[in-house]
Amino acid sequence: MPRHLRPPHGPGKQFVNRRSLLDELFEVNHIRTIYHMFIALLILFILSTLVVDFIDEGRLVLDFDLLVYAFGQFPLVVCTWICMFLSVLVVPYTLFQLWAQSLIYVICVYFYLNQVRLIMKVHSFVRENVPRVLSWAKDKTSPGPVVPQFSQYLYFLFSSTLIYRDKYPRNPVIRWGYVATKFLQVLGCLFYAYYVFVRLCIPQFRISRGLFDLRAMVLCVFNSILPGALVLFLAFFAFLHCWLNAFAEMLRFADRMFYKDWWNSTSFANYYRTWNVVVHDWLYYYVYRDFLWISQKRFRAGAMFFVFTVSAVVHEYILAICFGFFYPVLFCLFMCFGMMFNFILHDKRKGPIWNIIMWTSLFLGQGVIICLYSQEWYAQRHCPLEEPSLLELLKPRSWSCDHRSPADIL
Structure with a gap:
C-alpha cells in the first residue's frame, strides 16, 4: 500500500478469540456473590412495591406505567x-x-x-x-x-463491533442457552431500572420544587447518587455485557472484549479506554489517529480535544432525541470535568486512593445527571410553552418554571 494511504501508528485493531471479562469473573464464587446481591436488592424493590400497593390500594396495581410509556411505541x-x-x-x-x-x-x-x-x-x-x-x-x-x-x-x-474486517474469529457452535440467559438478564435489568425510578426517583422529582434553590439542588444531587449508580451498573451490565454477548453468540463472533476491568481504574484516562471498548476503538482509530494522520502527528492535545467533542456531541444528541428536549448537562460534564479529569487523573496515578477518587467523581457525576435531567423532564411537562421561540426551546425550562401551588409558596 502506498505510504500516504497507510493508517498511522501501525496496524489497526486485531480481533482474537476471547471471552468477556464478567463471564470469566462470574466463575469465581466471591464475584458471583456480588451478582446475587443485586438480585436480592431487586427482590426487595419488588416486595417494597407490592407492600405499598397493598397499603395504599388494598390490591396489587401492577400497571408498569413507566415501562408502558418507554416501550409503548x-x-x-x-x-x-x-x-x-x-x-x-x-x-x-x-x-x-x-x-x-x-x-x-x-x-x-x-x-x-x-x-x-x-x-x-x-x-x-x-x-x-x-x-x-x-x-x-x-x-x-x-x-x-x-x-x-x-x-x-x-x-x-x-456483529458486536464498530471496526470492519473481512473476517473475524468465529466460535464453532452457538450456545442457545447462553443466548436465552443473556436476553433474560436484559429483561431483568429493564425491570430493575423500572423499580429504581419508581421507588427512588419519581417520588422525589414529581413533587413540585419551584425555582432554583441552592440547598434543594445540593440535596437533590446527593439523593440522586444511589439511583444514578444503580442505573450506571444496570446500563453497563445490560448492554455492554448481556446484549452484546447475546448477539455475538448468535453470530459466533468470538472476540468478546467489549469492555475491560474499568472498575479497577485509578485514572479517568484508563476508565475512558476500558468502560466501552467497542466505542473507544472507533474513536481511537477513526477520530484520534486519523486526526494525527491529517496533522502529520502534531497537535496530540487537539486530537484528544476533538475526540472529547465528538463523543460529547453524540451522547448529547442521543439524550436529546430520547428525552425530547435539549439540556446539555452531559455535554458540559464531558467537555469540562471529563476532559479536565482525563489530564489530571492520568495514567501515572496509581494506588487505591486514586481508585477511590475515580469512583467518588463518577458517582457524583451520575447524581448530577439524574438530578438535572429529571428536574428538566418534569419542568417540561408542568410548564409547556404555547408558542415557543428558538431561544425558549434551547433555554432549560427548569430554570424558570415555578409550578408550586399557593400553599407551597406560603
Missing part, C-alpha cells in the same frame, strides 16, 4: 429500524461497489443516515476499504479492486 420503533437498516444495507454497499469499479469518488454519501450506530459502522466500512481500492488503482497489481462480499458487509452490520 415499540412497533413504530421496529418499522423505523427496518427502514434505517435497509438503507444502510443497500445504499452504502452499492455506492461503494460502483465507485470501486468505476473509480468515481463519492464523498460523504452516507451522512444522510439518521442513526448513530449505523453511521459509525458505515464510516468504518468505507474508511477500511477505500485505501485498498485506491492502492489497487495506483499499483494495478491485481485484475480488479478488492471489494468485500455483500455477505461480509451484512455480517458486519449485525
